[in-house]
Amino acid sequence: MVLPELPIGEAVETGVYWLNDNFGFLMDIFSDLIDMLISGFKDVLLFLPPFAFIIVAAILIYLGSRKNLKLAIGSVVGFLLIDSMGLWTLSMETIALVLSSALVALLIGIPTGILAAKNETIFHIVKPVLDFMQTMPSFVYLIPAVIFFGLGNVPGLVATIVFAMPPAIRLTNLGIRQVPVELDEVASAFGTTPMQKLFKVELPVALPTIMAGVNQCIMLSLSMVVIAAMIGARGLGYQVLVGIQRVDIGQGFEAGIGIVIIAIILDRLTQNLTPKK
Amino acid sequence: MGLSGSGKSTLLRCLNRLINPSEGHILIDGDDIATMDDKDLREARRKKMSMVFQSFALLPHRTVIDNVAFGLEIQGISKEERYAKAEEAISKVGLKGYGSSKTSQLSGGMQQRVGLARALATDPDVLLMDEAFSALDPLIRSEMQDELIALQDKLKKTIVFVSHDLDEALKLGDRIAIMKDGMVAQIGTAEEILTNPADDYVSEFVAGVDRTKILTAENIMKRPDPVVSVNSGLPVALQLMKKHGMSSIFVVDADKKIKGILCVDAAAPAAKEHKGIRDVMRTDINIITPDMPIKEIIPMMAENALPIAVINENEKILGVIVRGSILGALAMKEED
Incomplete structure (x- = not known):
């Protein structure tokens, strides 16, 4: 028996081109916004010279992580190492990409997670989409991103947003669904409006879980931003890519260490943002 | 509950x-x-x-x-x-x-x-x-x-x-509703539920309860009938006791305020000496309020064989408790 060959690939291709032809202007606006966001972050991060930045960052990390001195000192050492390897500008570019994509992913992901927790219909629509997004190999996102946005930071960031968003949605949804029934009853019994219940009970109680989602989102952003170098995203990922292409072990390794340092700092910082129970 | x-x-x-x-x-x-x-x-x-x-x-x-x-x-x-x-x-x-x-x-x-x-x-x-x-x-x-x-x-x-x-x-x-299978089986005060359970479920439910903690003087007292006025003569008092088969009788004033208790073994000899009620009545009586639980009445009964007077806030006699009343209340528990 010969199965008919379903033209799934062709259909998707046609669809993507159709979208590009008809909604290209929207894509352009979106592209400009993303570009502004990235350069905004980059300008802020590169505003101070490295040493001044390191001091300010150490103070902010110390305060933001609820006075975690070890983390602050570790960050200083890490940043100094990055600077000594001559990777400062590239690292700041990577951090700017991570922050931009994580910000957009969270701005879309957290409200979506809240809606999914509140509404079963939305949940049943979102869940298979999330499964799809998370199981699809990350490289695959790069292709439509390139078609819509060409090469460069923007398509890299779009692919990263898509890749990093699922945990934010999932964990926000989970956190709100895990709010104990009695606390939900307390809110209702004292006469809360739905908004009061969300902001005064559900979100604060779900905060540790939501923050785990924020942490995941940022870490996934970082890993994808590196891969997105394949379609022209800048930063340390590009340095790694160049290292691979030229079989330059030293350059690739140094950029790799830079990524690891950024990853550790971002991970520890986001884990320490919420009060421990 | x-x-x-x-x-x-x-x-x-x-x-x-x-x-x-x-x-x-x-x-x-x-x-x-x-x-x-x-x-x-x-x-x-x-x-x-x-x-x-x-x-x-x-x-x-x-x-x-x-x-x-x-x-x-x-x-x-x-x-x-x-x-x-x-x-x-x-x-x-x-x-x-x-x-x-x-x-x-x-x-x-x-x-x-x-x-x-x-x-x-x-x-x-x-x-x-x-x-x-x-x-x-x-x-x-x-x-x-x-x-x-x-x-x-x-x-x-x-x-x-x-x-x-x-x-x-x-x-x-103050009032208890006993529920079973989503229905209210009985609703009432603790005493009502204990003394008059609505159905078998409720009576089984309350079977293990210590009644002496719940039932109060009010639930077991008898009507203070008869009493004798402090201004009457001893022969009148003796006549009343004889008629009702009592060995003692409470003495009250015109406002039904409690004054004391008259026992037959003291009253009979005194009557022959033409003494008055005031001369021979005992005033060391146990006086309680209607809300006292039986648990606390029992030790009073053990110490003093005389009946106990239940009075209101104006010292007016409301009821009488004799040993039999308590035994009766406790026996009710066994019947369940």
Whole structure:
């Protein structure tokens, strides 16, 4: 028996081109916004010279992580190492990409997670989409991103947003669904409006879980931003890519260490943002 | 009260519509909670009733005072005013000085005091308490029950208290509804339920109860009939005793105030000497109020064989308790 060959690939291709032809202007606006966001972050991060930045960052990390001195000192050492390897500008570019994509992913992901927790219909629509997004190999996102946005930071960031968003949605949804029934009853019994219940009970109680989602989102952003170098995203990922292409072990390794340092700092910082129970 | 699965918590949650009743009416001040729209319901939940939960259900991210002020915050009351009211509620439940503590640092008993303070802070007309003390240690539970009774003496609110513990229900309840399979099997005072159970389920349910704690002098006293006036002569008194087959008779004045008791073995010889009632009556009688439980009457009976007089606040005699009354009340328990 010969199965008919379903033209799934062709259909998707046609669809993507159709979208590009008809909604290209929207894509352009979106592209400009993303570009502004990235350069905004980059300008802020590169505003101070490295040493001044390191001091300010150490103070902010110390305060933001609820006075975690070890983390602050570790960050200083890490940043100094990055600077000594001559990777400062590239690292700041990577951090700017991570922050931009994580910000957009969270701005879309957290409200979506809240809606999914509140509404079963939305949940049943979102869940298979999330499964799809998370199981699809990350490289695959790069292709439509390139078609819509060409090469460069923007398509890299779009692919990263898509890749990093699922945990934010999932964990926000989970956190709100895990709010104990009695606390939900307390809110209702004292006469809360739905908004009061969300902001005064559900979100604060779900905060540790939501923050785990924020942490995941940022870490996934970082890993994808590196891969997105394949379609022209800048930063340390590009340095790694160049290292691979030229079989330059030293350059690739140094950029790799830079990524690891950024990853550790971002991970520890986001884990320490919420009060421990 | 009822066993688990009898529907008592469901019924309680129908009262503030945490669970929507499928039919019927819930009237508070003439407004039907069951049919009101969301806005009116919110208003009723804010102003008319509040709830205390079995699991305390404190908000873990808030301090004690912010938990207590929660209901007021929801109503949009300014921080200053709600903190003042919350402090007041906190001292009512005996937690003064704990306002800025984290709730997780408090013991179970203290956490439930916070829960109670939170419910009191909005000054509602009705308190809904869902097995509020069930999660506490027996000693703490008993302490909380006593404090709730003391608090209620001052507050005089309507409290709907759900419990699966009969002793707790008998201790706290002015009126008790016993539930079974989602139905109210009987509703009445503790005495009514004990002395006159509506069906086999209720009588089985209350079979193990220590009646001497629940039944009071009022439940077992006999009518003070006859009594003799302090101004009568001894022959009259002796005649009355003989006629009713009594060995003693209470002596009262014109206002039916108790004066003493006259025993036949003292009265008979004195009558021959033409003495008066005042000369031979005993005044060392046991006098009690109608709300004294049998448990406390029994030792008095053991010490003094004379009947006990039950009087009201004006010293007027309301009833008489003899040994037979107590035995009768206790025997009733065996019949069940």
